[in-house]
Amino acid sequence: MTTARRRQMPYWLASILTYGFVNVVTRGASGILTLLYAYRLTPGELGSYAILITIAALIDVVTNLGVTQAILRQYFDFKQDGDAGKAFLSRVIRLTRLIGFTLVIVAGLICLSVWDQLVSNHLPTWPYLPLMLVYAYVMRSSKIFDIVARTLDKPGMFAAYRLLQMAALILLSLLFVFKLRWGLEGALLATVGSAVFGAAIRSYLFRNQLPSSGRSGRSEITALYSYGLPLLPRELAEWGRIPAQRLIVASVMSVADVGMFFLGSSMVAMLTMLTDSIEMWLNPQYMRLRTSQGADVKARLHMIRQMLLGVVTPVYIGAILFLPDIIHLVLPPGYSATLPILGPLLLASYVQIQSQFQQRQLLFLKRTVAVSVVTITTSASSLAAAYFAGGQWGVQGVAWAVALVSTLGLLAGRAVVRRYEDNELTLSSSLCGLMIVFLPALAMSLRTDMAFDWPWEGAKMLYLVISTTLIFLLWIRGHLADLMGRAGRNKSSNNMESGK
Secondary structure, eight states, X not given: OHHHHHHSOOHHHHHHHHHHHHHHHHHHHHHHHXXXXXXXXXXXXXXXXXXXXXXXXXXXXXXXXXXXXXXXXXXXXXXXXXXXHHHHHHHHXXXXXXXXXXXHHHHXXXXXXXXXXXXXXXXXXXXXXXXXXXXXXXXXXXHHHHHHHHHTTXXXXXXXXXXXXXXXXXXXXXXXXXXXXXXXXXXHHHHHHHHHHHHHHHHHHTTTTSOOOOOOOHHHHHXXXXXXXXXXXXHHHHHHHTHHHHXXXXXXXXXXXXXXXXHHHHHHHHHHHHHHHHHHHHHHHHHHXXXXXXXXXXXXXXXXXXXXXXXHHHHHHHHHHHHHHHHHHHOOTTOGGGGGGHHHHHHHHHHHXXXXXXXXXXXXXXXXXXXXXXXXXXXXXXXXXXXXXXXXXXXXXXXXXXXXXXXXXXXXXXXXXXXXXXXSSOHHHHHHHHHHHHHHHHHHHHOOOOSOOHHHHHHHHHHHHHHHHHHIIIIIHHHHHHHHHHHHHHHHHHHHHHHO
């Protein structure tokens, strides 16, 4: 019995690995599919596809009304009564799906009246508008189930339906895009069809997980939306951080440039599969830690932050230095403008990781208005800077505008958190991480010749080794002793229990 206990993987580690595996498979497959789409779609068609799913994402955000974060936070108010918490989840799922359906219809009527201003290339409303609305609704429904799965700590169920949905996307893409060669319409049909299938699978798997419950009372609805509605500007700002930039590119450049930007951001999104898997595990665990009464909670949270940053920073440095080389080998003709924007987009993604640290602190403190003020200001500034930079320097200017304004928003966010409590990520760690990621991003963005060169590759590898060593010494080594000591105490406790 004791041997089996010692060999058993810690549940938190198994959860991270499960979320990580799912994100590796789904994000990786999605990124590869986007790259393969580039062989079948022209840059203009890929740009139109990006614009349609960007508008669908906006509808998804608006119809959400900030409720997903509210569900996660409000559930832990039922921490002492698991059955009451599950009944709460059952009620809010039904409520939010009904409200979301109504709002999607309203959004569809608005889109119909301004369709020509929303899309480029003179796309007809049929079949693109109905497909876009269906996609927006099933995305919203699916995300509600995703937050419930994470709240109830069910990584296995989360993995099952996400993998099934990705399998459906691959099969439908092979049929519509590559076999039948339906182009833009085929890509959109594959995306929407797999999303509908994924929503159906979620509903089926959760049918016995949550008890039947009555309607939400007025006080419950008020509490849910009084927490969620102030977060709507924040979620709009998150939409504006990268997706809305595609509309900026379309307004100052061409739809083909949108295709370039979309392909680059899709390649960057493949890297976020690692960080997202950590975040999926960390969000509910963070709430549990902050609501616990342990004396060492702050020290443990600080250690978690430093260790996570110590893991993801070398990954981002390596991606900035070597991902363009890898993509260059398989990039279709006509998409070469994608390569120089990878560095600044990866830098912006890294900045976002640090921003999530701060936002989570404010969300726990229920400072939702403060979160929205910071994020909406950053997003609006980013869109304005991208509009100006895009007109001056093209797609690369847009990417750098996003990265630099995101960095300023990060620093502003630190000041906001400091008004309420200490930042869990120290200023020195934050600035050090930003600097060692910024330098390779700048170097790779300025490099125009992607031909293989041994001295250049050697210099990149040397920088990666030196920076990784520095990160280990600064952020990881000091916490290893604490981790080993904690593991030793757990082992001693297990031995004492087995001795009894």
